[in-house]
Amino acid sequence: MLLVTGVSGALGSLVAARLAGRADVVLGTRAGLPGTRRVDFDAPETLPEAFAGVGTLLLVSAGYGEDDTVVARHEAAISAAERAGVRHLVYTSLSGDGDHLAYSLAHRWTERRLRRSTTLDWTILRNGLYAELLAGIAAPDAENRITGPLGEGRLAAVAREDLADVAVSVATDPAAHRGRVYELVGERPPSAAPSLAAALGADLRPAAAAAARAPSRGRCASGAVPLVQRADAGRRLAAPVLVTVALAGTLFGSAASVTRTRGVEAREQTAAQYVVSGEDLKEVGPSALPDGAVASPTASTSLFVRDGAEAVVKYGARAVADPAAFAELARLPVVAGDLRDLDDRSIVVNEEFERHRIGETVEIWRADGSGPVRLRVVAVLALGTGDNGPYVTRANAPGAPLDRIDASGGGAATVRALEASGGTVRTAGAWAAAGHPESGPQARLGMILVLGIALVYTVIGLANTLLMATSVRGGELASLRLAGATRAQILRVVTGEAVLATAIGALLGLAVTAAVLGTLGAGLAALSAPVALVLPWATVGAAAGVCAAVAVAASALPAWRLTR
Template identity: 45%
Template sequence: MLMLALRTLRSRWTAFIGSFVALALGVGLIAVMGLALASSLDAPERAPERFAAAPVVVKGQDTLHVPTPIGDRTQRLAQPRPVPAGTVAALRKLGRVTEDRTFVVRGDLVGHPWSTAAFAPYELTAGRAPRAADEVVATGDRTAVGQRLRTGRGVVRVVGTASAVGARGFENALFYTDARAAALSPVSTQLVVEADAATVRRAVGDRARVLTGDERRLADADPGRDAEALTTLNALFGTAGGVSGFVSVFVVASTFAFAVAQRRREFGLLRTAGATPGQIRRTVLTEALLVGGPASAVGCALGAYAAPWLAERVVDGGLAPAWFAIGDHVWPYHLAFWTGLSVALCGAVAASWRAGRTAPAQALREAAVDERALTRGRLLCGAALLITAAVTVTLTLLTDPGDLLHRKTYVSRPMLLITATALLSPALVRPLTRILIPCGVLVRSNAGAAVRRTAAVAAPVLITVALTGSLLGATATLNAARATEARERTVADFVLTSPAGFAPDTLRRLRALPGTEVSATASSAVYVLEEGVALIKSEARAADPGALAATVRLPLSAGRVTDLDDDSIIVNEEWARHEVGRRVTVWLGDGTRRSLRIAAVMPVGTGDNGVYVTPANARGAAVDRVEVKGGSAAALRRALGATDVSVLTRDEWLRTAYPTGTLTDADEKTRLGFLLVLGIALLYSGISLANTLLMATSDRRREFASLRLAGATTGQVLRLVAAEALVVVAVGALLGLLVTTLDLTGIRGALHLQSARSPIRLPWPELAATTGACALLAVISAVLPAAHALHRKTSLP
């Protein structure tokens, strides 16, 4: 068997080169994603930044701990608690105490008191320290001494610049005088104590947290950003790896199956010569091992080369932190190698099973025309997958429709439909070719007779179109549903936003404008213990009930907005307890435990229907959005004065906050994430399409020679090949569109059950571009080898 397999590989190397390329690329794709995922599991230990030179840092409680029967449950507080005043007084007796105040100035620009600059330590590189309320020292090289900056805290003048000693710039900051910082941020949640750490711990007790050594990094801004970055990277590479793995396994199996199916005439001759079915299967298995082993090894080498390049791209695109790099991991190579080899063996053996079972005469007869392309095993597997997809969607719609709206779900769910459709595609090829080609007998006959070839070439197009339509269509449909919710909910004429928050005097000026209704809301959070064991965080907005009712039309399923008061809360139907009038025990954003009455209930919607409380139940939350009904933009800007508050009309704010497009309107990180998930998989599918067409066209030399003998010119033959390629692409595109429509119908049903309205949004521009690219690639990949074959002399049997 080994010698026969080696001779077959040597004599039919052109037929096996396609399988080799497909497998090497597939293994390389799996290796790249495995290496990226493995490297995102661990982050380097981050050293303290702002307080690297501080002896002891005391931080107020910023974590909520709730005891349960199975242990404490924790959540990060939306509004960390300040260090108690009594504790601060006790610490002042031990040594010098410097209170830290950090607040948003504008965008990613933060403010600090100048007294804390020495703990980084920062050193002046130009100018002097601030002395007046409108003077600041700036970090970085984006500002210069003497420059005036317009911020959400007013206009300030840069009197000095500073940089951190021995460290790269880790923040964009403005340092104010201590008095001005205290006025802008009255609450201090952490402080530096210049005293012995043990003495400080005894004075603090359990009323706050004492940080020394490497733990001082927990006092830096967003200390959990590395953990959040890891979570984001894991989700990104996990999703991309799942999609890429599915595409590569799907394409490799299809390519190997087609390569074996092309050799039915050869199998028929072997059976006529006395070969047993077992000998044929062992021969094919040996060939798959001889091709799969080296191809998998080459794929691992490609993965080792491409993984660092991918890491650089995601860092440059802002999808990963600067420290991210590919580590020294071995298991991704094992995963990729053995997966590729297993897929090659399974694809080859499954395809050769039927050839080994058929009688010699039957094998020779079926070598010319595909009479039974859809075998019983393929039909059963395809039907089982199709039924599984239908049953799982139905059960999810009946039990938890919101699960269909999660990204992991709508990314992975189309794969069942794609595989089922691909398995059943031979039964659909002939009907589709008749629909697509009502005339053109020769093209229709060729595509309909060679069902296996048509299905194999259409498979990459199917997966390309289906993935593009399902992923981008799901995003567009969900975005449209969110935009519809926001449009129906927002009745204000203007929406004002400021990441730095609104100062009290700014709010007073806005409320004093005649003929306006002003609703100021703050972002906070509420925590509830579900079923006694799960501590759930819900995003909350704090608002005055009367002003909220005038500027927002909340989608209520029960209760009234005006019933909201300091003793009540508005929840949504996702809460385990959501009956109007019932009391629920919650923890507010600062960790305060309260028992509140449910004043109203909202439907779940797309997930943006959170929780509403009054400002009394969101102490410490800064107003970050103001909705205004009535008035004019000019009057609002005059009232705002020299601040950088964004003033948008209702329609402008909706377009900005709730884009309804797919990739064109998405932010840069979202766009890069989609390109990573889709781009790699679709590029591989395109290469596989060209590869499969090259294999299929190169095997038709005798057919082309017969057409030439029958009187067809070279141009006619090439036009015939191009037309067949376009028909195959159209078949794959229609099947992909079918999968997309079925998948988006499930999402549309979930939205309807969640009381959210949105039509199915098919990404027509992206689908047209994808199909057009496949068509161009298919024509080139079919015509070039056909032209080469026509220039070679081929003997007819």
């Protein structure tokens, strides 16, 4: 006996009409209409009775629905057929050229399920696009115009009548078609739009896609919703990563850049080969140095300058013991004047001074409180990073102990002579590096605490976003499983998406960091300071790595649970 399912549908009703009057044929409908058996795939308990005594089952695809719903219906039908002793099952599937269609997954799963059956013989009818769809497209609108998304596409459509004929032929003689897969499509694929126009005697006027879509702007096909949701989740995922990476890069990068710039600036401001540093150094006179050697001792001091009628501004300054040697070894950023003119009655100032024109007089008070003393401006320095303070001779810094000696020439003999000063002798590069370390321990601890707080919030945000976003993708992940994807492949897809969103956030964070450091560099250049920018790759990489690890874990865990 042959049972045909879905006879209330378009294809099933045509098959039923061709088999009408045959005693060895029974018909099935979901509602169990008069003269039919009730075959409700959503109610598996009805199937044993429906399949009783059936030798051949023509299973018409179970209609529209989500992939997991259709798969569950077909599984119920096939399992019931196996238990009922059905010998041959004929299934109406989808043509092989339709694999790109969203509803193809359920058809391909059903085909694989039949091939795995150990009790059923089977035949698969891969039905092509129904020609009747063109009739629906060809319905004119109120302006007697037919609009359809045909373009230059070619359709090898086939009439339902022909598909019904094939189904009847196979189902009534199943043994001759055992284990066969038939591709049932049109004989030739004509160009759809010209063929339709020719058949109707109408003019063909191709329209731009944008114009054709204009009336439906703002609408969204249901199949696009998951993509919109996924894009929104991706934005929510990338945003906290961007903030964390940008914070790590700008916070640590700015501090390191300023520190390195100060070190480079200090090194560039002296032509000395050696620098002696220490407290209360002994002066090394010219007689103690070898021939050709030059030494310039200087001391730290302070100067006070009146700002207005009441305020007094304190400046950190340096007192020069030998103006001639100082002028020879110093490479200060002089914007006006000449360092060689410095003497006991003059001063070298920077552009921050209210009076900073050559020849102007500056009234100062010395560090010991004496003054005021009127000194003539002989040179003006660029502002730099703030270390280009005023310079005076030791006559204007009474009692200031020497704390630095710059020296050049003489080789090892000069080094031995400098050691007699009682300070630490270093090369100029080593001195600049020692005087300007990357950052102090307290400052670094503070930056780590700030970054740590931001990272904690980012981790919470990432975990929350991914756990929720992945958890609602059960249907999508189930479809992938039905399409034949393994759990490992699905996990790679899900975690790959999380890593991609994290990488995008990290790249955007690096872009923000580059913009901030670039602005910092422009500001340093405007101050006539050397630009030595530092991008803290290790810190940025660690922050991005933590974000990526959390993203992978938070996406993999729910995906693993959903694909069990």
